[in-house]
Amino acid sequence: MTPQEEKSLVEKAQKGDRAALGQLWDGLTPKLFGYLLNTLRDKPLAEDMLQNTWIKAVAALPSFRHRRSAGFGAWLFAIARNECNQHWRKAGREVYFDPIEHDMPDEKSASVENEMLAEQILARLPENDRELLRLRYIADLSVDEIAKILKINFIAVRVRVHRALKRAQQYV
Amino acid sequence: MSKNIKQIFSVWGKAKRAVPERNEAMKSEIIGRSDRWSELSGRTAKARFPWFSVAFAGLAVIALFIQPAIQTEMGTKKALRFEDSAGTAVESDGPSENLGKTLVYQDIDRSMPYYRDGLLPITDNREFLKINYNADIRTRKVNDLGNKIQTIVRGHGGRIDSLNISKKYATIRFALPEDKFDAFRGEINDLVRAKFITENISAHNLLPQIQSSERSNKDNTLLLNDIATVQGGISVRWISVWEIITLYAGPYWMAIALALIAAASYIFRRYFFS
Numbered sequence: 333m334t335p336q337e338e339k340s341l342v343e344k345a346q347k348g349d350r351a352a353l354g355q356l357w358d359g360l361t362p363k364l365f366g367y368l369l370n371t372l373r374d375k376p377l378a379e380d381m382l383q384n385t386w387i388k389a390v391a392a393l394p395s396f397r398h399r400r401s402a403g404f405g406a407w408l409f410a411i412a413r414n415e416c417n418q419h420w421r422k423a424g425r426e427v428y429f430d431p432i433e434h435d436m437p438d439e440k441s442a443s444v445e446n447e448m449l450a451e452q453i454l455a456r457l458p459e460n461d462r463e464l465l466r467l468r469y470i471a472d473l474s475v476d477e478i479a480k481i482l483k484i485n486f487i488a489v490r491v492r493v494h495r496a497l498k499r500a501q502q503y504v
Numbered sequence: 505m506s507k508n509i510k511q512i513f514s515v516w517g518k519a520k521r522a523v524p525e526r527n528e529a530m531k532s533e534i535i536g537r538s539d540r541w542s543e544l545s546g547r548t549a550k551a552r553f554p555w556f557s558v559a560f561a562g563l564a565v566i567a568l569f570i571q572p573a574i575q576t577e578m579g580t581k582k583a584l585r586f587e588d589s590a591g592t593a594v595e596s597d598g599p600s601e602n603l604g605k606t607l608v609y610q611d612i613d614r615s616m617p618y619y620r621d622g623l624l625p626i627t628d629n630r631e632f633l634k635i636n637y638n639a640d641i642r643t644r645k646v647n648d649l650g651n652k653i654q655t656i657v658r659g660h661g662g663r664i665d666s667l668n669i670s671k672k673y674a675t676i677r678f679a680l681p682e683d684k685f686d687a688f689r690g691e692i693n694d695l696v697r698a699k700f701i702t703e704n705i706s707a708h709n710l711l712p713q714i715q716s717s718e719r720s721n722k723d724n725t726l727l728l729n730d731i732a733t734v735q736g737g738i739s740v741r742w743i744s745v746w747e748i749i750t751l752y753a754g755p756y757w758m759a760i761a762l763a764l765i766a767a768a769s770y771i772f773r774r775y776f777f778s
Binding site for chain 1: 514
């Protein structure tokens with residue numbers, strides 16, 4: 333889904349077009365759910381968060397205004413991130429990365445080795461780096477969009493992603 | 505090498521994307537209820553009236569009407585009354601209106617009716633100007649400034665005739681040679697910024713007295729000495745921060761500031777909380 337398509341669908345959805353909202357769901361949910369699953373490491377919880385995120389997004393959709401630097405996708409991920417933060421605040425702790433217990437790669441996947449390697453690398457990276465890589469590669473967000481979500485400068489995001497990749501490279 | 509790691513994460517990222525098991529059910533539920541949520545959010549949006557902005561805009565309007573009245577009252581209360589050596593009363597209209605200005609009066613001596621009535625012949629166009637100098641200075645450090653003024657007066661060969669210094673108010677009456685007057689004025693003006701000083705210079709011609717003494721063949725040395733002496737008074741008053749802001753930003757600064765806050769809060773709400 334290109335940013336223009338996304339913008340057009342959002343405008344239609346704001347006018348009450350259910351089909352457009354359905355298309356937005358189809359385009360964004362795999363990324364969003366993948367991100368939530370990888371962040372929370374808990375499938376039922378990720379599903380709840382996904383639902384909560386969409387409920388909040390749809391409820392606030394009439395007041396959403398598209399910006400060049402951050403579109404609907406980035407906004408949705410920002411809501412999801414807030415939901416996760418709220419959950420962790422209430423739970424009082426963060427679920428630590430444990431690929432063996434929670435997130436073993438799918439055996440049916442064609443690139444199992446690659447996934448295992450990526451997971452092993454991620455397990456050795458700090459949480460900030462993991463979050464950046466999730467937003468960059470699972471959510472497929474641009475540097476500008478990540479900057480908006482994390483509320484930091486886009487240059488800082490670029491530098492941090494570069495450093496995270498550099499650190500990851502050491503573990504290959 | 506870097507491309508390699510990027511490829512690894514790129515493939516990983518794509519592989520991680522997934523839909524929940526109850527995807528269709530969740531989708532239908534969300535979309536099915538979207539109308540109700542939109543309606544609810546519309547109601548919420550209506551309820552979210554920009555009270556903050558409106559409140560500040562209201563305060564700005566109130567300040568627009570009230571602030572000049574407050575300032576007028578403050579100015580009236582603090583109006584100064586100077587009296588020069590000839591007994592001519594000179595009144596300052598208060599801090600905000602006259603500060604930073606220099607008022608020069610070519611005053612007529614009211615005690616000499618024939619002069620005022622034009623009985624003095626114009627054939628004698630000599631000028632024996634007697635200068636009186638008064639200044640009103642506003643400062644946050646009254647004591648320091650009072651001491652500096654004394655030093656300046658004495659430094660120019662003058663004398664202090666009376667002195668009254670308190671925490672918030674000081675008056676200094678002095679006399680100094682006329683030839684040092686310009687240098688003295690320069691130094692007094694350098695003490696504070698132009699906005700914080702009001703000068704009041706009056707001069708009147710002592711020609712009638714000179715002519716009178718000439719007619720009666722009296723010695724007019726005393727009169728000439730008087731002319732060669734500048735007399736005056738400097739009033740130093742403490743200034744509040746409110747008055748300083750008013751001096752710099754004008755009488756409507758508070759109304760403008762409140763209006764700006766209202767506008768900024770509205771813009772902030774409109775573009776950053778949408």
